[in-house]
Amino acid sequence: MRFGRTAVVLGGSVAGLCAAGAVAPYFDRVLVLERDELPADAEHRRGVPQSKHPHFLLNSGRRAIGELFAGFEDDLIAAGGLHLMPSMDAAYLEASGWSSRKRSSMTMVYSSRILIERVLRDEVRQLSNVTIREGVSVRGVDVVAGGTAEGRVTGVSFSTATAGNEQMDADLVVDAMGRGSSISDWLVAAGWPETPAMTLDAKVTYTSRWYELPAPEDRPEPWWWQHLVIMPTQDKGEHPEEHEFLVNFFPIEGGRTIACMGSWGIDMPRTTEDFVASAERVRTPLFAAAMARCEPLSDVHLTRSTGNKWRRYDLLPHAPAGIVSIGDAICAFNPFYAQGISSAAGSALLLREALRSATQLDQRFFTRFLVEQRAALRVPWGMAMARDRGYECATGTEVLPAWRRKILASMTWPAFNLIIGAAREDPVVDEHFARVFNLDESMADMMKSPRVLAGLLRYKVNAALGRNRVPFGFDPTQDPPGTDWTPGAVGADAALGTPR
Incomplete structure (x- = not known):
């Protein structure tokens, strides 16, 4: 009509x-x-201007665009987009150290904006x-x-x-x-x-620089990963402010990558010299080492409108x-x-x-x-x-009273760690969390699932008893282990590094 x-x-x-x-x-x-x-x-x-930073095409968006334009995903991949499985192709540094590598049902298409x-x-x-x-x-x-x-x-x-x-x-x-x-x-x-x-502005600033990756045959042997993610520290003690950064080494088409660092309420580097210096102080030396093996393709791009x-x-x-x-x-x-x-x-x-x-x-x-x-x-x-309201620097109509903000801030990381840990061990929790991450399900709906709640409780009990099946917490000063810890995978029973 x-x-x-x-x-x-x-x-x-x-x-x-x-x-x-x-x-x-x-x-x-x-x-x-x-x-x-x-x-x-x-x-x-x-x-x-934000095109100079990494952009995730979440599965809900990937599916919606595919509904609007049949064949979009195939065309994006044909143009150079990378179809990857983050749980296998990304090295992920959690609060306690490198996470384990294992297969999951979630895939993503990586490309530039x-x-x-x-x-x-x-x-x-x-x-x-x-x-x-x-x-x-x-x-x-x-x-x-x-x-x-x-x-x-x-x-x-x-x-x-x-x-x-x-x-x-x-x-x-x-x-x-x-x-x-x-x-x-x-x-x-x-x-x-x-x-x-x-409105709610948590004073997020992020800064990025584009690089050309070395040819696959020229990459170090431990460089099995294509995407590198470094989460902010949860340590309340003294540490460099770079430990508060959320860091991505984000693969895109054409053998290129976007090195990106961002933070809540911290001034970020604006020059190439400061960018490189800050990269050397993040939670793992791998980020700066990976940048050093690449050829810079751009200046540093900074965005505050967040x-x-x-x-x-x-x-x-x-x-x-x-x-x-x-x-x-x-x-x-x-x-x-x-x-x-x-x-x-x-x-x-x-x-x-x-x-x-x-x-x-x-x-x-x-x-x-x-x-x-x-x-x-x-x-x-x-x-x-759920995340931005926990920051003291946040301003806007949705700012919480101080007492509520403190409660939220104290609960956010423990809840996140619990879900991530349970998802590592329980495929049902993993599937629901992937749906939340990809905007296919709300966190509230996920937490209404009796099966998810049972999985969280089971993980909590097993963790207290030292019965974790999948190791994690590998030393962040070392290379992330490449062992496939998928149940039944070859080598899944061989622990690398010093896991928890």
Whole structure:
């Protein structure tokens, strides 16, 4: 069913491209307005500064994009994306030391953000009724009866360097303009009350540098891993501030990797010299040693715009008809939790399903969509709040009273350690935790499972009695052991290092 002649998508990044794929079957034409001049290949551009940092494509997002664009995953891998099993291909440094390596059901596709966008652009350009206009500055939205029960967005105003000011009527407008979207301000100017917003900024800063990996035959023999993850210390004693960093050595296409360090409330290195010096002080010497074997490809890139912000259009007395927001334009997350792309793709898929079942785009359609989107966003939002609310440096509307923050901070790491430990031993806990990590299940739902609770209790008892089946806590000053500890695997009974 077609709902009108024109849909206009504001923004041509991941959220906008997914939205274009979602609405294309339901309108005669779809116009994507993008401020940047888009590169033909996988290249950085001004409008996506975060593309210089690692981006996880979680399974929920991977699946949602695949629903919108059949064959996307195969195309991404064909373009250079890496299909890996993190439990086997990643060396993971927990609080107590290197974790064990074992097989699991979860796989992921690793690539750069710029490759994901390039493949998505290729997919969108195959849609005959979608046009991408580049170099466009959106100036505002056209509205009738603003702020009333009949209020509706009816089009957009924009300008280009060559054509000047233009106006486009639209049956549907999709706001995919990211964190800096001005839609809420334009709606206020048109008569709607100010949109309530939930915010929490835990002062996360992260810094990255790109490297070319050595050829496989030139890598050290213990370098079995492709992805390196170093979790922040849980030690309350004296230690270098770099021990507080969350560190990734993140593989991407083309034999390259992104070395990334981030923290909550700590100033991060901005120069190449300081970057290398900080890398030498993280919790394991392996990170700096791996960087030293690679060829630098970039300067250091630093990002501070990492606060969580949820624009609650669903709380307005009268939701504006004619417009929906997806991606960071409605709910932006601390990027550390890798939720942005998946949440944006999920909202786009939700929009497609809403259009598929609708009979008309009336006020009830947009109100219902906001309700359904709110339910979907609560899962990633809850995960971000569970961690970021525990930091004393956090600011925003969602900051907890000091006594609650201290309780949360004291519980977060023990709970995380318990779940990670149980997942190491129990395939059911492992499967549920993988679903939580990939935004397919909320933590609350996971903890309602009697089987998960039994697995956590069993692990706790076995740990107290020294009956752990899978070793962990290998010395972080040494190379991570490459033994496959999957039950029944060859060598699984041969302990390496000094495990717990």
